[in-house]
Amino acid sequence: MGHVDVGVYVVLAGREAEQVSRWASQLNQEPSEACAALRAAVEVESVETLQGVVARHLWTLRDQCFEELTDAIQRVPGRELDDAPLLKLLHPMTPVIAASSAPFDTNTLASVDAPSAVARDTLVALQTIAAQWSGDMRASATHAEELRRRIYEESVPERAQRGSNLWFLHYCLASTLVLTGDTAAGARELATSRVVARKSGSTQGERSSLARLALVDVLRGSVREAGAALRAARELAPYEGAYTLEGAGTEAVAEVLIALERGEAVDLRQLDAVEPTAFTWPFFTLARARCALLGGQPAQAVEAVRATVAAHRVQDGTLAADILAAIYIDAFLGLGNERAAARAGLVVREPGPTAKTAHARLALARGDVDAAARLIEELSGEAWACPAREHEITCLLAWESAARGAVGAGVARRFAALADTPTARRILASTPAWVVQAVAQALPALARDDFEARITGLVFAEIGRSTVHLTASEQRVFDALSQHERVADLASALFLSPNTIKTHLSSLYRKLGVSSRREAIAARRTLVREEIGADLAEPRRAG
Structure with missing residues (x-):
């Protein structure tokens, strides 16, 4: 899926300039009109009337009148929400309930009458989010495919308006792509979301898109780009309304993950105020676990995953499953318990690149060098290509070579080059100390001295110290x-x-x-x- 040319939405073939002007005028008036209609519906005290008003002004109310919308929905008695699925979707308690006890049935929204293309677009986008709350990424992917079709195959002239919901559609599509494991396509959609938000005048949309892009970039190892996205986000106006909780948490987690990749000291207390959402919780758990592993506390990493699994539903084949399986494997390896690490790896039937990398480390730690070599070859495929994967493959190749008894000059040079990469410090430190020593011995004297100087201060893993890798x-x-x-x-x-x-x-x-x-x-x-x-x-x- 490629980038969208925003100009496609600006060129309105066959439309008069007067019509475009009228749309812009209506847009400027709509927030006040939407809020007035909302207040009138509240006074009527009819749930059906209230849902009809919300459906008619769905995007405007959520985007610009969020507090008033939330207050109106919270006035509805709980027993009546089941008859008003749209209001239930927008209720602030629904994400919590969906994640912990009663999944939200997105099929109930099929009965909601969305009177315009903009309302229907927004409703489908919200369906992708609601499915994520429940941990049902298959349902989220189904709704995201419908959203993709609407974005790329249906012409909706109102999307050209300033303040339209187009950025939000790309944003929701991107989020589902990321959470189902396609981080490359997700990053492209987030970049598009950011551009569309800027062109349509949505500062909230631009900052939200940049924050999520920073998270995805750091996960893929594009740490410099992640840092740039985070800085650009923080130069924009503060979050408001519906974007406050998600945005602040996303930026805090991104900041921690970026610092960890750079090998910088991290104070996890900055995450204490973060309330993980459907999108951020896998990254939140990853940040806590990586900090524990780098700090030599693998037991804390195990507990971080256990606490997360107890609070969220995790489907196989998703980004969350991939991340959690990798943490379990690495944590049990850190504890010296290879059997537990192997069992943890079996929990995920469809390991993604993060878990597969951990599987390769496990194979090497257990002395199964040939199995590790096969996994390294799989990781080298184009489907998972990204900076993080390249750095991890370099470390795994060095480990494999050391395990076979001879580190080649080419592998040693590639590994030593990571010491010159400030954004690869965490990945470099995940390599066993005895492998690093073997690499150093394979370097020419001058290169060895330079390498050892650059890795000063890094604490390398103690994995595989008691394991002898024999043919x-x-x-x-x-x-x-x-x-x-x-x-x-x-x-x-x-x-x-x-x-x-x-x-x-x-x-x-x-x-x-x-x-x-x-x-x-x-x-x-x-x-x-x-x-x-x-x-x-x-x-x-x-x-």
Whole structure:
């Protein structure tokens, strides 16, 4: 899906300038007229009348008269809201109830009479949001497809008006695309939403679009762009009305995630006042978990996910499921419990790029280098291409090379280059310390000194320190070592030549960090004890 040329909505073929002028005049009068109609409907004390007025002025009331609209809806007795689905949709308690206990049935809105194309557009956009409240991203995607069709295939001249709802349509479409995992298309729609909002004179729309764009950019690893979007948002007028809660929370979470990518100190208290919404909660959880992991507190990351899962419905194949599975895997790896990490990874049947990256780290930590290589190849596909993925692949390739016993010069240079990338500090720090040491040894002396100077202050992961990554042949020699003292005896027992045994022993000793058969046998006993201990450690149930 490409960008929309905003000019398409400005060129009104066959329309007279007088008609365009009349639309603009009507728009300037509409907020006061909409509010007057709302007040009259409240005085009538008829829920049916009130819903009819709200439907007729839906966009204007939500966009410019939000407080008065909310007050009017809150006057409606709760038992009568079920007969007024539009009013129920706009009630401030509905998102909370939909997320925690009773999902909002968006199908009930089919009975609402939207008397204009603008009202129908707005209603479909709100349906995408309502489905997100309930965690039903499949329903949200269905409504978003209808919204996409309306935007790109239906001509609605009123969308050319200053203050129209067009930016909001792109904004809602973008949000569903992001939450269903298509962050690239979502970012494009948010960029379009921002442009349309600016051209139509909606400061609130422009700031809201920039804030969400900052979140998506930082998730994709475009950290500089995310920072620029956040700064541009904060140069605009403060949020008002319907955009206040969502906007402030989005910007706070984006600021934390940007700082974490840059390796900067973060005070999580700035998130204490944030009330996560249907769009922001996966990012909110990611921020808290990443902070815990970088701070060496993986147990806190696990608890952050557990608290989130208890409060939200999570569907497989969504951005939220992808993020939560990755956090679980990385947190249990940080706790040294590979079995729990593996079980956590199985919770998601359709892992996205974030979870698949965590799966690759798990495979490497467990010594399954070939499985990790296959996952790295999958991650390299164009469908998931973005800066974050490229940085993560570089780190995984360095780990894979170190696990195989030899870091190539090209891989070492690519990895060392990340140290020159200020926005890749978090990803760089996720690499095990022993891998970083192996990379440093593979660099020329001058490059090594420069690399070590640039990574000063970074605390690298302790993943896989007790795991020795051996080939199948090396493992056979390792297992037989305690039973045969001489090379000739090993060769005879394993049906290999003495020279082959010597080659395997040389590689084995290097990977173990030992220099003799006696030291290798002692190291094997230690590794066996650690493996048995991990098997006996039964984690709390994930999810």
